[in-house]
Amino acid sequence: MQALTLLESTAFELTVQRLCHELIEDxxxxxxxxxxxxxxxxxxxxxxxxxxxxxxxGEEQITYGELDITFHRDDFRQRSxxxxxxxxxxxxxxxxxxxxxxxxxxxxxxxxxxxxxAMLSFGRPRSVELMVFIDRRFSRQLPIQADFVGRxxxxxxxxxxxxxxxxxxxxxRVSLKQMPR
Amino acid sequence: xxxxxxxxxxxxIGELTPEDIELIFxxxxxxxxxxxxxxxxVPSLRDITVANLFFENSTRTRISFELAEKRLSADIIxxxxxxxxxxxxxxLIDTVNNILxxxxxxxxxxxPDPGAAVFLSRHVEARIINAGDGTHAHPTQAxxxxxxxxxxxxxxxxxxxxxxxxxxxxxxxxxxxxxxRKLGAEVMLCGPTTLMPRHAASLGVRISHDLDxxxxxxxxxxxxxxxxxxxxxxxxxxxxxxxxxxxxxGLDRRRYEAIGRDIxxxxxxPINRGVEITSDVADSGASIIxxxxxxxxxxxxxxxxxxxxxxxxxxxx
Numbered sequence: 283m284q285a286l287t288l289l290e291s292t293a294f295e296l297t298v299q300r301l302c303h304e305l306i307e308d309x310x311x312x313x314x315x316x317x318x319x320x321x322x323x324x325x326x327x328x329x330x331x332x333x334x335x336x337x338x339x340g341e342e343q344i345t346y347g348e349l350d351i352t353f354h355r356d357d358f359r360q361r362s363x364x365x366x367x368x369x370x371x372x373x374x375x376x377x378x379x380x381x382x383x384x385x386x387x388x389x390x391x392x393x394x395x396x397x398x399x400a401m402l403s404f405g406r407p408r409s410v411e412l413m414v415f416i417d418r419r420f421s422r423q424l425p426i427q428a429d430f431v432g433r434x435x436x437x438x439x440x441x442x443x444x445x446x447x448x449x450x451x452x453x454x455r456v457s458l459k460q461m462p463r
Numbered sequence: 464x465x466x467x468x469x470x471x472x473x474x475x476i477g478e479l480t481p482e483d484i485e486l487i488f489x490x491x492x493x494x495x496x497x498x499x500x501x502x503x504x505v506p507s508l509r510d511i512t513v514a515n516l517f518f519e520n521s522t523r524t525r526i527s528f529e530l531a532e533k534r535l536s537a538d539i540i541x542x543x544x545x546x547x548x549x550x551x552x553x554x555l556i557d558t559v560n561n562i563l564x565x566x567x568x569x570x571x572x573x574x575p576d577p578g579a580a581v582f583l584s585r586h587v588e589a590r591i592i593n594a595g596d597g598t599h600a601h602p603t604q605a606x607x608x609x610x611x612x613x614x615x616x617x618x619x620x621x622x623x624x625x626x627x628x629x630x631x632x633x634x635x636x637x638x639x640x641x642x643x644r645k646l647g648a649e650v651m652l653c654g655p656t657t658l659m660p661r662h663a664a665s666l667g668v669r670i671s672h673d674l675d676x677x678x679x680x681x682x683x684x685x686x687x688x689x690x691x692x693x694x695x696x697x698x699x700x701x702x703x704x705x706x707x708x709x710x711x712x713g714l715d716r717r718r719y720e721a722i723g724r725d726i727x728x729x730x731x732x733p734i735n736r737g738v739e740i741t742s743d744v745a746d747s748g749a750s751i752i753x754x755x756x757x758x759x760x761x762x763x764x765x766x767x768x769x770x771x772x773x774x775x776x777x778x779x780x
Contacts, residue, residue, distance in 0.1 A: 350493060353505035353535075359774060366466045366486060367493030375501070403502035 288416075288443075289433055289456040297432045301413060302334045304430055309380060312344055314408070316379040320397045321350040321368035324385035326447040327415050331384065345379070347372035354396040376405035382430075386445040388414040391426035416443055416456060468769050472584045472591040475600040476641040484646060488610055490765035491758070498534070498761055508537035511771050514562050516572045517594070518544040518555075518579075523732055523756060524594050524604070528571050531763035537771075540567065555579065556586050563589055568774055569767065572596075577634075590770045598632050598693070604731055605638035607762040609646055611755045612683055615727050620647035625677040627653045628687035628712060628739050631660050631701070632694075635731045636687060640666050653677035654712060657701040674712050678722050685729040686714055686739045705738055715741040719749065727751055 289297065309315050312335065319328025325348045332346050352367040383397050394412060401410070413430035418437050435443055437458060446455045468483050479487075497505055513532050517525055525541075532539045540562065559570065569590040572580055577599035584591040595601040613619050624643055630636045630652050643650050644667055651669040652659065653676075663670055671677045678684060689708065694701055702708045714728070728740070728750040736742050745752060 350496075352493065353497065353507045353768070355507075358507055359772060366489055370493070370496045399506065403497075403500045403504070405501065 285444075285457040285459045287455060287457050288435060290454060294454040294456070297415070298330055298334055301415075301430055301432055302331060302338055305331075305335070305382065305413070306339065308430075312339060312341065314378070314380050316345040316347065316374070316376060316381050316407070318346075318372065318381055318383050318397075318401065319348045320383060320385045320393060321348060321352075321370070323387070323445065326450050327386045327445070328384040329449065330447065331413075345374060347374065349383075349397060349400055351393060351396040351400045354400040356392060356396065370400075372404055374404075376401065376407045379405075379407045381407040381410045382413050383410060384413050386414065387416045387418060387443050388412070388426070388428050388431075389418045389421050389443075391422045391424035394426050395424055415445055418443060467772065471770070471773060472580075472593075473602050473766055473770065474580045474584055474591060474593045476602050476605050476638050476645065477600075479602075479642075479645070481645050481647075484606065484609070484642065487606060487762065487765045487769065488613060490769060491610055491761040494534075494761040494764040494768070495758070497764075498757075504534050504536060506536045507768055508532070508535040508771050511535075511569060511774065512538040512540065512567045513569045513571060513767070514540045514542060514559075514567045514589075515594075516542045516559065516562070516570060516574075518572070518574045519595070521573050521595070523759070524573065524601075527756070527759040528592075528594060528603075528763055531760050531767055532571075534760070535764055535767055537569075537767070540565075555583065559583060559587050559589075563587055569771065590774065592766060592770065595634055598634050598637075600638045601634040602638050602642075603759070603763055603766060604635050605642035606766070607755055607759045608635075608639055608685065608729060608731070609642050609648075610762050611729065611751050611758050612648075612727065614754065614758065615751050616682065619643065622648045622683060623651070623681045624648050624683045624685060625651045625653055625671075625681035626685045626687060627674060627677060627714070629658045629689050629701075630654050630663065630687070631658045632690040633687050637666075639685065640668055644668075651677055651680060655702055655708070674714070675718065675721065678714075678718060678726065681726060683727040683729060684714065685731070687731065688733060689735055689738055691735075705735075709738050713737070713739055713741065714744050716743045719744050719747075725749060729755060732756070 317328055319325035332344055335344055348371045350368045350370040352365045411429040414428045415432040417428050417431045417434045419434050440461050442459045442461050444457050446453050448454050469480055470478050571592045571594050573594040574596045577597035579596045580591055580593035593602055609619050626636050640650050651671055652663055653671045730752045
């Protein structure tokens with residue numbers, strides 16, 4: 283089945299840049315901000331954001347962590363396989379931080395729910411926002427919306443949105459595929 | 464890489480594939496991280512009930528399992544034979560079926576009879592985890608031992624492990640041999656002939672009756688406990704005195720220093736201090752005895768989590 287490319291190369295770069303600027307516009311100085319990438323795919327987006335933000339702001343560092351949500355999933359026994367965990371690297375307390383959860387695709391909202399749940403083991407943030415690269419509207423199963431959105435995509439069941447990153451996949455690209463029935 | 468165990472129960476190491484063990488270790492890595500968080504609890508087993516059936520005394524295994532279950536948010540029932548109807552003559556299957564009638568999903572069992580866990584798995588509808596059955600197997604101990612070696616040395620494959628002491632009565636030794644061999648480690652058993660199983664060589668291990676020789680050979684020495692409660696069951700003493708045993712097979716500072724290089728010291732606990740190992744070695748930097756205890760919780764969480772993953776909510780009785 284042919285894949286439809288939604289976003290690539292310059293447009294892709296610009297979208298990342300715009301999200302960085304939106305975050306800076308909203309947060310001002312990033313001193314109390316903590317970026318948290320959700321495993322497994324959100325961390326590629328989060329790492330890119332961190333790199334770009336450091337470039338734009340000229341800061342030495344940004345508080346950054348990666349969070350695995352495997353043990354907090356609600357579909358643990360509905361999936362045909364047990365999900366093996368990825369790594370959590372979050373070595374700071376979230377108390378009083380402005381947390382930005384980062385994922386590549388917002389679909390049903392269940393991963394984000396699990397992410398919120400997992401995150402609370404690390405403290406009580408002042409606020410939590412959600413940044414996603416792709417928002418698949420009309421697919422939500424939980425009342426969860428993103429604060430920062432790279433691109434909204436209207437898709438139907440049976441379609442699959444894939445985000446590829448230069449660092450891990452060799453190319454920056456968002457594509458839409460029809461999954462075989 | 465597989466994401467699922469090839470087995471429904473954990474009865475012994477024999478039925479696990481090397482991929483299963485690797486999956487358990489990777490999952491345990493995740494739980495080790497969870498255990499370092501300010502809030503050390505995840506909701507994975509929120510809807511699972513686990514019965515801990517201990518027909519034989521145990522402190523650390525029971526506490527370790529109980530803690531692992533609580534960290535995973537499972538509901539738990541504790542049962543020990545000293546306070547139960549088994550004293551009134553109830554059979555094992557009846558006892559367990561009565562507990563399962565109360566909608567229990569998993570059973571963690573310690574039992575004095577070898578094969579009790581296998582027997583149970585054939586007759587009841589629940590996931591069984593063997594927490595030690597007589598002198599037969601103690602799979603979670605073997606897993607946490609290998610996991611601790613992997614953590615300290617970065618690998619298990621090719622590592623030389625000496626298992627020293629009361630091999631004959633030790634379920635830890637048997638499970639450890641199987642687990643280490645599956646992961647590609649070399650194993651040597653060391654102990655007096657009276658405490659060596661007759662067909663030990665058929666397990667694919669080296670055998671020595673000289674502790675100094677074993678220590679010179681190995682990278683890791685796992686000092687087993689002399690099982691005083693199991694000695695002399697056949698009316699014959701296996702060694703003359705504890706003092707003599709300690710002199711010949713006890714690890715002390717002098718012996719350790721004579722090796723001339725660093726090796727890793729392990730002990731499954733509880734320690735008979737001054738018998739199989741002296742305090743100065745047990746408490747030294749070479750010892751990972753307390754790491755073993757810490758890793759035990761993470762490894763048991765991984766086993767519970769992976770086995771529970773196969774429980775289908777829709778067909779549960």
